[in-house]
Amino acid sequence: MTYCVAIKVNQGLVFASDSRTNAGVDYVSVYSKMHSLGVPGERTFVLLAAGNLATTQMVVNLIQRDMEQGERRGLAHAEYLYDAAHYVGELSVDVQERHAEALKQSGNSPEATFILGGQIKGRPPDIYRIYAEGNCVTASPETPYLQIGETKYGKPILDRIVSPSLSLADAGRCALVSLDSTMRSNISIGPPLELAFYRTDSFEVAPRLSLKPASPYYASVQKSWNEGLKRAFKRLPKFDWE
């Protein structure tokens, strides 16, 4: 399983993902689900991937190939981020179809979902969630975040905290707490947690962090959040019968 989240705030974009993949409980491995792509100074993309690992790897591979070979299609030439998201959706559907029948027979699914975010020069930054069917939706000021994978455990904190006026750093902390909560409640989500920041018009993904539980910053966030929650809980008003 996987959990990825992207947040769009006025200052820019934040991307976060876990790194655990598993085929059953006895084949657990670590793969980054966050891919940075782009043309320096002109266009920057971050792609988050969830679902069948063979599908997502092939989609990423095809995207990179199209960029390297200067194909007229693909991320290097998309006029709008929306076109880029549709292109990823088309690739994903194509890749899924190639193996769908064989996978179905072994009781598996080729499905994959993606979040594509970034900026193309002259346009505003944006984020898109790309469904397994290839279609996509973007965020809105009322719903400034998108999730894929195991989304439910980490949603309440996003619903309470995230708004477009949040600073880029605060959005990053919120994504980190959302991932941490998910990881505590579901063992199929695991470290390292990757966190990437994109500041509007910077055309570079920086900083990009890979946080293990032993990383001093991550450990301090975990401790502080845990203590803060316990403090908030202790301060809740008493029942009248207490």
Next chain:
Amino acid sequence: MTYCVAIKVNQGLVFASDSRTNAGVDYVSVYSKMHSLGVPGERTFVLLAAGNLATTQMVVNLIQRDMEQGERRGLAHAEYLYDAAHYVGELSVDVQERHAEALKQSGNSPEATFILGGQIKGRPPDIYRIYAEGNCVTASPETPYLQIGETKYGKPILDRIVSPSLSLADAGRCALVSLDSTMRSNISIGPPLELAFYRTDSFEVAPRLSLKPASPYYASVQKSWNEGLKRAFKRLPKFDWE
């Protein structure tokens, strides 16, 4: 959809449930999913129900009938809470089977899940989750809570706070916050929120609260929790690049 949770602490048991049922988005109604049953001074049960409303209503109806008619089976005669849970599981499977074929043809499911908790004189109090298949599991000191229905949004706070040493009131507050978080993230979960307390060896369910968003206590908990979370969030350590 439904969300119910039961927590077992050293002082006793806490039960909590939402009250929204829906068949599609245009047929939403309010039903209590919490049922108290028992024999005064001798045995006390609380049953929480999720799933197909026709199934859960019929199961509750049959349980009550067996109690009233003094049947040798049923909650009035179970020697152990475990037997009572198995009895509920058997009833549930029977009821589901009656309508399974017809429901399948209309694309619906007769499935229902339950949490049964309480105490039979001379035995310790306990809680059981009864699956749609009729089998059941109990809680443990390491996992002192059970959930049914839409369980994921409300799980992280339980994982962080609940332990057997929690006071009954604190366990109730934790269940309330867990329900509130779920309700914010999923519109199929709705008020009033019901909250029931069972103190070990009391053989009565008291107090039992029905909390609407306008209820002063619930409103004060919501406000306090929201502020406490935001305070905890603001105190998180800064990134080194800030």
